[in-house]
Amino acid sequence: MADEIEGVFLILKRDGTIEKITGYGADIPHGMGSFAGLMDHGSQEKASNFLDKIRKNGAAYNWEMNLRNLKTYHFSGFLDSDRIYVVGSPSREDMIKIYHLAEQYIPPAPEIEIPEHAEVEKELFNELTRLNNELSAAQRELLKKNLELQRALEEKEMLLREINHRVKNNLMIISSILNIQSRYVKDRDDLMLFREAQSKARAMAMLHERLYTSGKERRVDFGEYLRGLVRDLYHSFIQDSGRIGLETDIDDAELDINTVVPLALIVNEVFTNAIKHGFPEGRGGIIRVSFKRSDDGYLLEIFDNGVGLPEDFDPMSTSTMGMQLIRSLSEQMNGDLKIESHGGTRVSIEFRDWNH
Missing domain, CATH: 3.30.565.10 (Histidine kinase-like ATPase, C-terminal domain)
Incomplete structure (x- = not known):
């Protein structure tokens, strides 16, 4: 399926620095710099606003921006712990496919460590960890549903x-x-x-x-x-x-x-x-x-x-x-x-x- 689609999956630090980038049939000029650096001059401010929206609201859907090669991509992303996960493609349909392919790179929420000598029950920490993992999974599922809904609406x-x-x-x-x-x-x-x-x-x-x-x-x-x-x-x-x-x-x-x-x-x-x-x-x-x-x-x-x-x-x-x-x-x-x-x-x- 990866041969038939075009797009990119990125893992960013909170400040927008690219930590990992995976291309799917995409010819994208990039180095391991910032997310805004992937864009042409006219879209760099929009890229920064896109990340600000994710940091503030937890997610952002279907932002249209031009890459440095002037190709127009749609981008969606969400915040999980201290990382921002972004998927981009010329089409909304390919965004959904790339998201499914890239799920292996999205880790579950980290286990919550029990502090030494903490006077709380271990079961409580286990429950908090489980709820945290469920919230992260729900957030990823919401991203997928939003992308699919946007495609149906279009x-x-x-x-x-x-x-x-x-x-x-x-x-x-x-x-x-x-x-x-x-x-x-x-x-x-x-x-x-x-x-x-x-x-x-x-x-x-x-x-x-x-x-x-x-x-x-x-x-x-x-x-x-x-x-x-x-x-x-x-x-x-x-x-x-x-x-x-x-x-x-x-x-x-x-x-x-x-x-x-x-x-x-x-x-x-x-x-x-x-x-x-x-x-x-x-x-x-x-x-x-x-x-x-x-x-x-x-x-x-x-x-x-x-x-x-x-x-x-x-x-x-x-x-x-x-x-x-x-x-x-x-x-x-x-x-x-x-x-x-x-x-x-x-x-x-x-x-x-x-x-x-």
Whole structure:
């Protein structure tokens, strides 16, 4: 197994001086000097901090540093008695393998000697020795488990990024197909339906792209995402930017994916409704999107100064598909939805993040 892996195992004195170094398929420039001396100039301070962490906390896991030959290694180590045991490798998986190979070099905790004429029972010293040995073994086992857990977590994160990447690509394909199909649609209302479906697919594709590029499993920078979403909607539906303007006042905030998905669909629906119904017959105006922190959470508002809603229009009881969707999504995220029509139309939703 040693032929198939690359890495190094080191035994250091407490001050960081190398006492023993064992290489496993590694070409590492070193002499019997200090641990920091193995590193390039930019990583030497980090190597010292790594050892300080071990001396203070008993162990340190997965520190990334560059060797003198500029190769990047991951290092983990622990303190046992007056020695520091360190394993390093380009990959976490090889770190675990090297640790298993090097176990023969890690001694059990030393026996506690009984002082002469000590007035304590020998059994007590034997028990203390046994407990000390068990603690050392548990510490080594904890190091192995941490390395294995880090490898599993890295694989999970890689899989999630790949899933988000594929979902984004599939949604963009759907959007492209809808765009091609819309070229053959002659009816204006039917064409708007195609564009709305296409915008929803793009909105979800943008969301999965953010999850993929950020490397975060569940959190999204909603402020940045919302700015991109409304710009995309604006340029998709409005050909004459001189007639209808766009204003935004959007704060930055990280939100859970379970909050962002319904919010994105609400924004999509309200924004397209404003364009479809707010400015008929060449009427001009402004669409304003605001996202702010409120006392109990967050407040999202979309306002247009168009013709407003009909006098007899009741947004809470209407059976139109768009309003039903907005109400359903608001209830899904336990949001407080308000729709007002004074000098235009204002849709606001006050909500808390999903995991709070």
